[in-house]
Structures are given as C-alpha cells and as structure tokens.
Amino acid sequence: MKRLVSLSIILFCLIGHTQNLAQLYKKVSSAVVVINVESVAPDGEGSSFQMALAASQGSGVLVNSEGLIWTAAHVIQSAESITVDFLDGDSYPAEVIASNPMSDVAIIKVSGTFELKEKKIATIGDSDKVEIGEDIFVIGAPHGFKQSLSRGILSGRYIPDKLSNDFEQIEFLQTDAAINPGNSGGPLYNMKGEVIGIASSIYTTSGGFDGIGFVAPSNSVKNLMDSSNGPWTGMETLLLNEELTRILNVPQKSGLLVISISSKGSAGKLGLRGGYIPAVINGNQLLLGGDIIMEVAGIKFEDKNSRSLIKQKLASYKTGDLIPIVILRNGQIGAAQFQKQ
Structure with a gap:
C-alpha cells in the first residue's frame, strides 16, 4: 500500500x-x-560580388507598455532595418536604443505608436539569485519556428576573466x-x-546544439537600461588575436576588425567601412577587407582588456x-574624430 501511495504522489507531482x-x-x-533584421552583406563570389540586403532573425521580449524590447546585441548590431512580430499578429518597425x-x-x-492590447509585459527577475540546478525554460524562434519552447536547468555561471581592468564583470549563465x-x-x-536572462550563444563541436548554451543575465540588461554608456555604434567587430594580427599585417599587438556596419549607427555616420x-x-x-580600428581616445588595442580601458576613458x-580614433584601411593608417553623444 505504501508503495502505491508513493507512486501516486510521484505521478501527481510530475503531472x-x-x-x-x-x-x-x-x-x-x-x-x-x-x-526580423535586414543588414548589408556581400552577395556573389570573387570579383563579381556586390553588397546587398540580407535578412536574418532573432528573438526578444517586451519589457514595458511603450514598446521597449530586450534582445541580444549581435542580433541587431549592424541592422539597416528592424521589424518585430508579436504573437497576436501585430508587426512594428523598431529602432535601437542602446x-x-x-x-x-x-x-x-517600437517606432511610432505602440498598442499593448492583450500583450503581456515581461516580469524581470534578479539573475543574481538564480541557483545552479534550477529549472528554467527558453522561448524564441529557433530556425524560424516561432514561439518555440525548450526547457532545462541552469547549468552554471561563467565569468571569462573574473574582473576586467575597470572592474566590470562580464558574466554569462550556462544552460542545457x-x-x-x-x-x-x-x-x-x-x-x-x-x-x-537573454539567450546569447552556444558552444558546439557539431555545428548544432550540444547542450551548452550561454545567456546574458537579466541584471546586465538592467544595468544597460540604467546607464548612458551603451550607445549603438551600429558595427559588428572582432578583436584580433595574435595570429589574425599577423595575417592582416596590423603593425601593433591587436586591433578591432570591423566586420559589418549599419549606415544608421554612429560608426557608419563617421564613415567607417565594413x-x-x-x-x-x-x-x-568572417568578412575581411573592412577597417581595423587601432586606437580610440589615445588607447591602443593591445589585448582583450583594451575595450574596457577605452570604455573607462570615454566616460x-x-x-x-x-x-x-586611428584606423588602418587598405594598408594605410589614418586618423579621424567622432563626437561624444
């Protein structure tokens, strides 16, 4: 009898x-x-290529009644145009805030007038309080399958370099x-x-999902909302390691390679090229041939902490x-200036 009662309790809990x-x-x-994002990318091969609009997709979450949405930076970083589609069928153009x-x-x-209607505004939790082993779930549009749910646990916390030079923690949550x-x-x-958290990236050896995903903590986005230090440059970049620096003949330890760029961001308005x-x-x-930023505000790119030092100087x-700003373009070093907004 006790065994039957125990089994009933287990089934009740699972249901x-x-x-x-x-x-x-x-x-x-x-x-x-x-x-839904449109950005500029090369179309074609060899000398026959031309730059054309390319479409991509990501996900986001509504956080207030005025149409403010959280997402990942790499989804919109070089966007020429953005539209957001809601579950109720509403679709709106959108612009980057930070x-x-x-x-x-x-x-x-959301650009223009936003109608909340029956849409729910997300409740934001404290990512510092979530514990390893807790049950979690993710909603998004993997491979375009809208409103898809996956579940798992919080697998860990990942802080790549503990503290950067300006004592800023760059933290990611890990999930399966x-x-x-x-x-x-x-x-x-x-x-x-x-x-x-906000879904960011995966670690994979197969090219598909291998059970290791990384998520930016919700407190990181709250910090971005509370600060004025997150202007949209409108460019996707890569910090060059020692090997890439040699391959690209960069005459210093590192540099910031401009991969793609939006004409609407501050970098595009400055005239930088992707x-x-x-x-x-x-x-x-990668996309090669773009500008390589060598120095900003008198600080050279030398290692992975250079961006933190530059951020501190810009403040x-x-x-x-x-x-x-100092730029390497087509093998020639040039200088420019941009105005702080």
Missing part, C-alpha cells in the same frame, strides 16, 4: 509540473517577439535548454515566469567632445 509549465507558457508567451556587445545585450523600441539560431535575444525564464570578402579562419566565418569625455 502538476507539466501543467505548471504549460500554464506559464500561456502566461508569458505574448511578451516574446520575433525580430547596445553593449561585450555583454551581448541590447535594447530596441536547447538554443539554436533564431533563439538569440529570446528570454530565459525561471519557474516563476520571470525573465532571468568587410566584403568572405573568409573562414580557424573555423570562424571622462563630456557630451560634444571630439574623440580621436
């Missing part, structure tokens, strides 16, 4: 947990959006919930239905100040 997740999905799913590529978090906003292309920017929820030559180096797909400038 209750499944129903709870189904109820949570219904409660929160209308806050999740599909983000972006922090180092933490891979960004904030976009399935994350695939199109999930990027989508919300990670705890079992209270609170957003505790890449146009597709290449694969050490398994990484000392006042709005309207001109900031010097």
Whole structure:
C-alpha cells in the first residue's frame, strides 16, 4: 500500500509540473517577439560580388507598455532595418536604443505608436539569485519556428576573466535548454515566469546544439537600461588575436576588425567601412577587407582588456567632445574624430 501511495504522489507531482509549465507558457508567451533584421552583406563570389540586403532573425521580449524590447546585441548590431512580430499578429518597425556587445545585450523600441492590447509585459527577475540546478525554460524562434519552447536547468555561471581592468564583470549563465539560431535575444525564464536572462550563444563541436548554451543575465540588461554608456555604434567587430594580427599585417599587438556596419549607427555616420570578402579562419566565418580600428581616445588595442580601458576613458569625455580614433584601411593608417553623444 505504501508503495502505491508513493507512486501516486510521484505521478501527481510530475503531472502538476507539466501543467505548471504549460500554464506559464500561456502566461508569458505574448511578451516574446520575433525580430526580423535586414543588414548589408556581400552577395556573389570573387570579383563579381556586390553588397546587398540580407535578412536574418532573432528573438526578444517586451519589457514595458511603450514598446521597449530586450534582445541580444549581435542580433541587431549592424541592422539597416528592424521589424518585430508579436504573437497576436501585430508587426512594428523598431529602432535601437542602446547596445553593449561585450555583454551581448541590447535594447530596441517600437517606432511610432505602440498598442499593448492583450500583450503581456515581461516580469524581470534578479539573475543574481538564480541557483545552479534550477529549472528554467527558453522561448524564441529557433530556425524560424516561432514561439518555440525548450526547457532545462541552469547549468552554471561563467565569468571569462573574473574582473576586467575597470572592474566590470562580464558574466554569462550556462544552460542545457536547447538554443539554436533564431533563439538569440529570446528570454530565459525561471519557474516563476520571470525573465532571468537573454539567450546569447552556444558552444558546439557539431555545428548544432550540444547542450551548452550561454545567456546574458537579466541584471546586465538592467544595468544597460540604467546607464548612458551603451550607445549603438551600429558595427559588428572582432578583436584580433595574435595570429589574425599577423595575417592582416596590423603593425601593433591587436586591433578591432570591423566586420559589418549599419549606415544608421554612429560608426557608419563617421564613415567607417565594413568587410566584403568572405573568409573562414580557424573555423570562424568572417568578412575581411573592412577597417581595423587601432586606437580610440589615445588607447591602443593591445589585448582583450583594451575595450574596457577605452570604455573607462570615454566616460571622462563630456557630451560634444571630439574623440580621436586611428584606423588602418587598405594598408594605410589614418586618423579621424567622432563626437561624444
């Protein structure tokens, strides 16, 4: 009899947990959006290529009644145009408000008048309080399959270099919930239905999902909302390692390679140029031929902490100040200035 009672309790708990997740999905799913992005990319091969608009998708989550949406920085970083699609069928153009590529978090906003209707606004949780082993779930549009749910646990916390030179923590949460292309920017929820992170990237040896996904903590996005230090440059970049520096003949220890760029971001307005030559180096797909930023505000790119030092230096400038920048373009070094916004 005791065994039957125990089995009944286990079955009841399993059924209750499944129903709870189904109820949570219904409660929160209308806050999740599909983000459609158009950006400029090379089309064709060899000397016959031309630059054309290319479409891509990501996900995001609605965080207020005015149409503010959280997503991943890499989803929108070089966007020429953005539209967001809601579960109720509404579709809106959107613009970038702020972006922090180092933490891979960004904030976009619906352009024009936004109608909330029956859409739910996401509840934001405290990512510092989530514990390893907790049940979580992710909603997004993997490979274009909209409003797809995957579940798992919080597998760990990952802080690559503990503290950077300006004592800024760059933290990511790790999960075994399935994350695939199109999930990027989508919300990670705890079992209270609170957003505790934004899907960022995966670690893979197969090219598909291998059970190791990384998520930017919700507190990182809250910090971006509370600060004015996340202007949208509108460019996707790569910090060059020693090998790439040699290959590209950069006359210093490192540099920031401009891979792609939006004409609407501050970098595009400055006249910086993105890449146009597709290449694969050490398994990484890149666009070469773009500008290489060698120095900003008198600080050279030398290692992975250079960006933190530059960020710290930029904070000392006042709005309207001109900031010097040194660029390597087609083998020639040139100088320019941009105005702090």
